[in-house]
Amino acid sequence: MIKIGIVGYGTIGKRVADAVLLQDDMQLMGITANSFNYKISLAYKKKIPVFNLKNNINDFKAHGIELAGNINDLIKQSDIIVDCSPKPYGKENKERYYLPLKKKAIFQGGEKKDVADISFVAQCNYNDSIGKDYIRVVSCNTTGLSRTLNALDREFGVVRARATLIRRAADPGDVKKGPLNSIIPSFELPSHHGPDVRTVLYGMEVFTTAVVVPTTLMHMHNLNVVLKKKAEVEEVVNLFKRTERVKVIPKNQKIDSTAQIMEYAKDLHRIRGDIMEICVWEQGIGNYNGELFFPQAVHQEADVIPENIDAIRAAMGFKDAVKSIKKTNNSLGIN
Amino acid sequence: MIKIGIVGYGTIGKRVADAVLLQDDMQLMGITANSFNYKISLAYKKKIPVFNLKNNINDFKAHGIELAGNINDLIKQSDIIVDCSPKPYGKENKERYYLPLKKKAIFQGGEKKDVADISFVAQCNYNDSIGKDYIRVVSCNTTGLSRTLNALDREFGVVRARATLIRRAADPGDVKKGPLNSIIPSFELPSHHGPDVRTVLYGMEVFTTAVVVPTTLMHMHNLNVVLKKKAEVEEVVNLFKRTERVKVIPKNQKIDSTAQIMEYAKDLHRIRGDIMEICVWEQGIGNYNGELFFPQAVHQEADVIPENIDAIRAAMGFKDAVKSIKKTNNSLGIN
Numbered sequence: 001m002i003k004i005g006i007v008g009y010g011t012i013g014k015r016v017a018d019a020v021l022l023q024d025d026m027q028l029m030g031i032t033a034n035s036f037n038y039k040i041s042l043a044y045k046k047k048i049p050v051f052n053l054k055n056n057i058n059d060f061k062a063h064g065i066e067l068a069g070n071i072n073d074l075i076k077q078s079d080i081i082v083d084c085s086p087k088p089y090g091k092e093n094k095e096r097y098y099l100p101l102k103k104k105a106i107f108q109g110g111e112k113k114d115v116a117d118i119s120f121v122a123q124c125n126y127n128d129s130i131g132k133d134y135i136r137v138v139s140c141n142t143t144g145l146s147r148t149l150n151a152l153d154r155e156f157g158v159v160r161a162r163a164t165l166i167r168r169a170a171d172p173g174d175v176k177k178g179p180l181n182s183i184i185p186s187f188e189l190p191s192h193h194g195p196d197v198r199t200v201l202y203g204m205e206v207f208t209t210a211v212v213v214p215t216t217l218m219h220m221h222n223l224n225v226v227l228k229k230k231a232e233v234e235e236v237v238n239l240f241k242r243t244e245r246v247k248v249i250p251k252n253q254k255i256d257s258t259a260q261i262m263e264y265a266k267d268l269h270r271i272r273g274d275i276m277e278i279c280v281w282e283q284g285i286g287n288y289n290g291e292l293f294f295p296q297a298v299h300q301e302a303d304v305i306p307e308n309i310d311a312i313r314a315a316m317g318f319k320d321a322v323k324s325i326k327k328t329n330n331s332l333g334i335n
Numbered sequence: 336m337i338k339i340g341i342v343g344y345g346t347i348g349k350r351v352a353d354a355v356l357l358q359d360d361m362q363l364m365g366i367t368a369n370s371f372n373y374k375i376s377l378a379y380k381k382k383i384p385v386f387n388l389k390n391n392i393n394d395f396k397a398h399g400i401e402l403a404g405n406i407n408d409l410i411k412q413s414d415i416i417v418d419c420s421p422k423p424y425g426k427e428n429k430e431r432y433y434l435p436l437k438k439k440a441i442f443q444g445g446e447k448k449d450v451a452d453i454s455f456v457a458q459c460n461y462n463d464s465i466g467k468d469y470i471r472v473v474s475c476n477t478t479g480l481s482r483t484l485n486a487l488d489r490e491f492g493v494v495r496a497r498a499t500l501i502r503r504a505a506d507p508g509d510v511k512k513g514p515l516n517s518i519i520p521s522f523e524l525p526s527h528h529g530p531d532v533r534t535v536l537y538g539m540e541v542f543t544t545a546v547v548v549p550t551t552l553m554h555m556h557n558l559n560v561v562l563k564k565k566a567e568v569e570e571v572v573n574l575f576k577r578t579e580r581v582k583v584i585p586k587n588q589k590i591d592s593t594a595q596i597m598e599y600a601k602d603l604h605r606i607r608g609d610i611m612e613i614c615v616w617e618q619g620i621g622n623y624n625g626e627l628f629f630p631q632a633v634h635q636e637a638d639v640i641p642e643n644i645d646a647i648r649a650a651m652g653f654k655d656a657v658k659s660i661k662k663t664n665n666s667l668g669i670n
């Protein structure tokens with residue numbers, strides 16, 4: 001059993017914790033909390049040990065939560081830490097805690113790539129990550145681009161990929177961010193996602209631009225890919241159908257927008273209504289002059305969760321990528 | 336003086352009417368109305384003659400509006416009609432009224448291209464449109480793409496253009512449409528805008544995809560263009576600065592989103608806060624591997640208004656495109 005500590009219990013941390021609890025080769029040693037909030041209370045009711053990050057024991061006591069110790073105690077009890085802090089606290093935590101205590105750790109994609117020995121998407125570069133002390137699971141958007149581009153590259157060869165990312169403005173529970181009624185272009189050229197894809201798909205010729213739009217539900221990517229080998233639309237559909245963690249949304253299902261995908265995930269009774277697969281609309285796949293076009297949607301809160309589970313196994317030296325991916329998928333209800 | 340009748344007094348019709356009133360070579364003979372609403376009342380107060388489209392005289396009488404006649408009366412008094420009906424009523428009106436009465440007409444971009452003898456963007460193909468009986472001003476998005484692509488093509492030559500359109504969901508006054516919190520991909524490949532650009536930029540190699548997002552303010556386009564001649568970013572900026580009806584939004588002005596452009600237009604005291612120019616963000620223009628990238632914003636309610644004015648002159652045989660464009664721009668405060 002791999003003993004796991006989770007530092008940071010927000011959007012990603014709470015999901016990684018639930019995913020760890022579903023693994024038969026992992027044991028959740030606990031989570032850390034900055035201060036009390038309802039999420040800590042829910043975790044405590046599930047018997048997840050809570051460790052404090054700051055010295056505010058009374059805040060927890062006042063809400064009936066008995067702490068199991070502080071962050072150092074959690075780290076010492078664990079074989080590996082999954083750091084789910086908001087950027088750039090992952091890097092700070094590494095220098096302050098994980099390095100001095102010689103503890104392995106997984107970081108999230110908000111951190112810069114140099115926080116870790118390697119950046120990670122299971123189906124792209126699991127094998128390169130085996131036994132690494134510090135692994136960075138790339139961001140939701142980078143994970144989404146990497147999954148489909150990796151599949152296309154292995155099957156047909158990618159000459160160049162161009163993507164426009166239409167980014168959701170905030171997560172559904174985030175009531176502080178905007179915009180409410182505006183489109184905000186990114187002036188970063190390329191947006192950071194393109195270079196980030198190359199941290200897991202080495203040398204991929206990919207260029208991305210991005211805009212932010214007033215929605216909370218999912219990111220969308222409009223992709224335009226030139227392939228080495230000619231690919232008929234049907235071949236691409238079949239490739240994506242058999243690609244791990246990619247879901248082809250068939251025609252005529254009335255799942256024609258990000259909101260409808262989220263509703264569909266709820267109807268599937270997925271935990272929290274999450275959809276961990278990258279969703280490609282079959283109806284939007286098309287060829288023009290040797291260029292492949294397709295639209296995909298990314299559930300920003302969820303797609304990296306299975307990657308965190310696989311990254312744990314890779315860091316701990318589990319050598320079979322395919323087996324880890326299947327095991328994770330089965331445990332999380334990804335078919 | 337060219338005598339002009341306007342059929343349809345909605346988002347576009349009311350703006351074309353105001354623009355016609357500002358031309359020293361045009362006379363507004365009146366507008367048509369389906370039924371009473373506040374816009375008709377405002378027009379009536381401005382002494383614009385109101386003609387009824389349907390037989391509902393009492394509806395207008397009840398609101399104190401004395402009708403000047405019916406649509407046939409307006410058409411007979413006018414040299415040319417600007418049809419601003421929602422699609423597909425332009426085509427219906429043509430068959431029912433303009434053809435039998437042998438009257439010239441301008442149509443809007445919602446109509447199919449075969450409604451007219453030619454599709455129109457002044458700076459692209461004014462000369463081809465001179466003396467034509469039926470001219471279709473292309474849609475707001477097509478106008479936006481055509482203005483910048485035409486400039487690039489004339490200066491550097493366009494090998495191919497790719498654009499992702501991030502479309503506003505509804506106009507600000509439209510309270511019935513969605514989505515509120517979703518991104519809706521278009522499954523049309525290409526979206527109709529690409530082929531529509533070719534109705535004014537003949538043979539242009541352009542392919543567009545589109546999504547709809549929950550905002551009302553402006554459309555946005557993310558463009559990726561391969562040019563025949565290499566163009567430095569500064570050359571592109573200078574080209575757009577001297578291109579008619581294109582506005583370069585400079586860096587460091589805090590005009591970094593569609594909402595801020597709309598606020599800027601209000602601060603310029605533009606009528607209705609309209610911005611008729613296609614806005615290109617200087618900061619977003621960049622080159623990568625021989626491809627030019629830039630983001631532009633389109634005020635969907637306004638950019639086609641000067642085109643309607645020029646289309647009237649072209650249809651009526653005014654032969655100097657440059658003079659018409661300058662005249663229109665000066666009258667409308669476009670610098």
